[in-house]
Amino acid sequence: MAEPAEVQRPLTLEAYLEEEARSPVRHELVRGFPRAMAGASRRHNLLVVALVAALFPRAREKGCRVHAETFKLKVAPDTVYYPDLMVVCGPPGENPFLEERPCLVLEVLSPSTEAQDRWEKMRAYLNLESLQAYLLLDPERKGLEGYFREGKGFSLKRYAGGQVPLPCLDMSLDLEAIYSALD
Template sequence: MLAPKLPKALEAYLEEEAQSPVKREYLRGRLYAMAGASALHNRVALNIAARFLEAARPRGCRVYMSDMKLRIRDEAVYYPDVMVVCQPGPPHPYYEEAPCAVVEVLSPATEVQDRREKRALYETLDSLEVYLLVDPEARRFTLYRRTPEGFAEEEGEEALIPCLDLVLRAEEAFRL
């Protein structure tokens, strides 16, 4: 009989992940290997990151793609497809903790996780202004925007990214 796997401490995960040949996300002590992404997924994420980078540089903001971790307290560590951080640098060289914008490009394997689990945790970040879900098949956006009453859901072909003072248009994201 196999012994049950015990939850891993966050600090142990972070040390191991810096040396791991396989990217793994962390959720409350459990590790989840990440699947590879399609060519379409990568092109869409790169288009968005490139557009964000143009707007970020003059503001002193940083734009990351899927190799930079986002730490959410001691609960979770994810690799968002695109992340924007406009606050001063973090104390750790391998993760950020205070993004103003997070983007996930949907895929059939991750859509439920992106819409529920990640959204719930991302929205607990005080710094987060927008969480953008990008559907490459439907060529549409679902944006969760912070309001005084909480996060409001918006759907369409444009997404306002306040910390970059940028309106991202679908044709920019889905240009192939």
């Protein structure tokens, strides 16, 4: 007779943070269950670095923090993601290993995570009261889709080039300059 399969139980946030601190592999926590993260492509990484370089000076000037790829964002009591980039302008929370109130989140799309970024993460991010914009950059098509807070909801805007407003930093992102990192 076969052994019964072990039933996995959801992790608490505290258990997840303890396990993540010891793990050589990063995991996101989705509704209590850890999900291993894949590595990024060169194009993906170059875009993230270009974004950090473009946003960091203004964020620092405004007293905001910029986190890229390796810092956690808690979006629900049982869900934690590692956004490609987030900007947080409020005071830090009590937990030094995660943020909870970003004003801006950016994800660079990749074939392995695009569906999660467009649907699962988008729904979670847009529920954050502090969020003013959620941006998706495509490293292959050189474009950007942005969800911008308007009143109690968000509006979708697409950009193929030009300047993209970043509301919480009171600046614009020059798409041509960002994508020049891929040349």
